Amino acid sequence: MARTAGSHSDITGPRVRDAALRLFARHGYAAVSMRQIAAEVGVQAGALYNYTADKQSLLFELMRNHMLDLLTALPDTRGGAPLTRLETFVRFHIAFHHERPDAVFIAYMELRNLTPDNFAEIERLRRQYEDALEKVLRDGVATSSFQLADTKISTLALIAMLTGITTWFRSEGRLSLQDVQDQYWSMVRKSVGC
Amino acid sequence: MARTAGSHSDITGPRVRDAALRLFARHGYAAVSMRQIAAEVGVQAGALYNYTADKQSLLFELMRNHMLDLLTALPDTRGGAPLTRLETFVRFHIAFHHERPDAVFIAYMELRNLTPDNFAEIERLRRQYEDALEKVLRDGVATSSFQLADTKISTLALIAMLTGITTWFRSEGRLSLQDVQDQYWSMVRKSVGC
DNA sequence: TGAATAACTGAACGCCCGTTCAAAACCAAG
DNA sequence: CTTGGTTTTGAACGGGCGTTCAGTTATTCA
Numbered sequence: 001m002a003r004t005a006g007s008h009s010d011i012t013g014p015r016v017r018d019a020a021l022r023l024f025a026r027h028g029y030a031a032v033s034m035r036q037i038a039a040e041v042g043v044q045a046g047a048l049y050n051y052t053a054d055k056q057s058l059l060f061e062l063m064r065n066h067m068l069d070l071l072t073a074l075p076d077t078r079g080g081a082p083l084t085r086l087e088t089f090v091r092f093h094i095a096f097h098h099e100r101p102d103a104v105f106i107a108y109m110e111l112r113n114l115t116p117d118n119f120a121e122i123e124r125l126r127r128q129y130e131d132a133l134e135k136v137l138r139d140g141v142a143t144s145s146f147q148l149a150d151t152k153i154s155t156l157a158l159i160a161m162l163t164g165i166t167t168w169f170r171s172e173g174r175l176s177l178q179d180v181q182d183q184y185w186s187m188v189r190k191s192v193g194c
Numbered sequence: 195m196a197r198t199a200g201s202h203s204d205i206t207g208p209r210v211r212d213a214a215l216r217l218f219a220r221h222g223y224a225a226v227s228m229r230q231i232a233a234e235v236g237v238q239a240g241a242l243y244n245y246t247a248d249k250q251s252l253l254f255e256l257m258r259n260h261m262l263d264l265l266t267a268l269p270d271t272r273g274g275a276p277l278t279r280l281e282t283f284v285r286f287h288i289a290f291h292h293e294r295p296d297a298v299f300i301a302y303m304e305l306r307n308l309t310p311d312n313f314a315e316i317e318r319l320r321r322q323y324e325d326a327l328e329k330v331l332r333d334g335v336a337t338s339s340f341q342l343a344d345t346k347i348s349t350l351a352l353i354a355m356l357t358g359i360t361t362w363f364r365s366e367g368r369l370s371l372q373d374v375q376d377q378y379w380s381m382v383r384k385s386v387g388c
Numbered sequence: 389t390g391a392a393t394a395a396c397t398g399a400a401c402g403c404c405c406g407t408t409c410a411a412a413a414c415c416a417a418g
Numbered sequence: 419c420t421t422g423g424t425t426t427t428g429a430a431c432g433g434g435c436g437t438t439c440a441g442t443t444a445t446t447c448a
Contacts, residue, residue, distance in 0.1 A: 187342075
């Protein structure tokens, strides 16, 4: 056997995924060709198929890895007070999404370009994330820390609000990440209260 | 001169725009071909060019008309109390967007497929809409009706939250439009308060 | 160094793309 | 019923698409 270490595939593979991530985020899955991705990597189009079964798998893997990263990084807040757990969630969501704008963009924009099976899997992971937030809200309602008529709606409302940040927030702007976290946490805290 | 009334163009034109709106919303601008749009209308691809200069113009006109409709329909709330004006805005936003999910979807998803000039124009209109909300928030802060550290951020946060509704709300579900309006208004009202 | 395997090239496959345009079909007015 | 403008067809243009694969190059192990 030859070439198990030092092989180019260890380098080219990540580069393919990086290029695809950036190009899909910038121009959209349907508008990006395999040849464009290959050119970005500095390789011919055929070589991409050493690293992905097809274009669809490339998109799906990017989205799935993003969701798995998200679920793995999500802090376990069991045991704390609902208000504290909610604050942890809000600050985590903002910081995590801020660090990977391209992956976030793809995860929210390219759902319709997934095959039905792949879509179902991504939706399953997304629901896990939503459930984590909803559990906090339900616990808060149960202990009268929060006043919410429908925790499912509130979950979706808060996530939409927080995720919207990625469309405009850039670190170079007038606001720091901390500023944004503080501002949003202030609004979220009030919105779930009495 | 012949064929000024009863001409097919009065019928085909709107049908082209309807088909494009639906297909763009469903599959994305880049993934939809002129031949698909033509097939939906029941015509050959070449005939579309009697109604649009090119595919880009078709997208731009759809987005621009949506934004103009939005700005036209936006209730003039000058003179009322900030809290009342905010409620009017929230309920209007939810109802208006609920009535045209395809146009909303396109307006938020296809920005990157616009040419720079067209993008600038849509952004200009979008900013007008945001400014209408921000004015309400600023007036509310000025009169101490609202407690908000940064009305620009709050504007973006609220619009993101409200617009997110279109991704899940369908009239056939367990909640009526009125339910959703009430729920969101409750959260918004609290989030801007003390 | 030679053999084996991994990585990549370059060309080809069949297909679809946006757009153009001469010719045909259609329709209402005179 | 002719006329003349409107609308549509159908074919063509050049080009790009995702994917495959035989052949070439590069790298490591024995």
